[in-house]
Amino acid sequence: MSVNNLRSLAQSAANAVEPKSRAAVYQALEAMAKEIIKLRNELDDLKAKVG
Secondary structure, eight states: OOHHHHHHHHHHHHHTSOHHHHHHHHHHHHHHHHHHHHHHHHHHHHHHHHO
16 A cells, blocks of 8 residues: 555545544544554565565
């Protein structure tokens, strides 16, 4: 899943909730996307060390 796909999913989820909580949901999903990116980078580094 690409970063753009994650952002698109985050935006869709944020749009599905009430306007008052939309920003908080979007921020939480963006934070999750950043963590996923970090984990993917760590995995790539580990694969490079092993491979």
